[in-house]
Amino acid sequence: MVRLLALIPLLIAIVFGAFFLWGLNPDRDPSELPSVLISQPAPAFDLPPVPGAGVPGLAQEDLADNDGAVVVNVFASWCVPCRAEHAVLTRFVDEEGVRLFGINYKDQPEDAVAWLENLGNPYERIGSDLDGRAGIEWGISGVPETFIVGSDGTVLFRYVGPVVGDEAVEEFGIALAQARAVPLQGEGS
């Protein structure tokens, strides 16, 4: 019995060691927040189009009944990483036929239009979120953020920050492939 007690310090050391191993993992981002939206229906929002962008606005209904998973990207012309991410998203749209919707977050419409004319417009719909209220509904903490929404309007995946760089693109691509692989589902599935 007493001999077994001698193992207690070792046990404690193992527990602490495991905790440190987890905490010091360079892949772990301590500022990453869990999203309450995952597996929930997309939030209620109804955004007007960006005047001059030439695509319709975006509302909750547009996400509820699609043929497959779609991507919702929160962007702004003033957001520098969005510029880099734009190329990645455009490639997803052009090469993989992804349907991309945009939320133009706290952006002047004329700036957004100039930005889209300059870089091209991969977005099927763009909602203009001038005061950031739709952003709050989506629980975003900054731009860019990208969501994958299932065909029934359920939020499946959230990516905080730009989908730029091999690792990010791979992670996002895998999530997107999984979401798109899911066949059309009935109610309650």
Next chain:
Amino acid sequence: MKKLIAVFGLALLLPVAASAVEPDEILADPALEARARGISRQLRCVVCQNQDIDSSNAGVARDLRLLVRERLEAGDTDEQVIAFVTARYGDFVLLKPPFKPETYVLWFAPPALALLALAAGAAVVAGNRKRRRQAALDPEDDARVARIIEDYKREPQS
């Protein structure tokens, strides 16, 4: 003197009172504004984590402050406002974690660990005391020791 201490105390409080609330955000109704301030101090800014939205200059913090005031003006109770924000940003926005099964470890670990430490300490102390008692001399040795001391007292060394 008392006045001086009071003034000094108030001066110490000043930096704490600093907040990021801008004049255009403040509600006309002081009671509502006070409630909004109280709620804001319980909500974490999601950008500059570990700062409440009342003292944060971040854009999202300002949006949330405006949202809190908007909900209050719409007639929500404090609890409803906080529930509204939590529904969108999760428990993470609450600076004080809620008490529920997922957070039991968080709430119970400190007192449990303190009790464990006290118990371990008590066990060690009790063990020491027991060992000391066991180390005591038997009556025969006690008598011998007493005799030696007596002898020593009778003829002290020079």
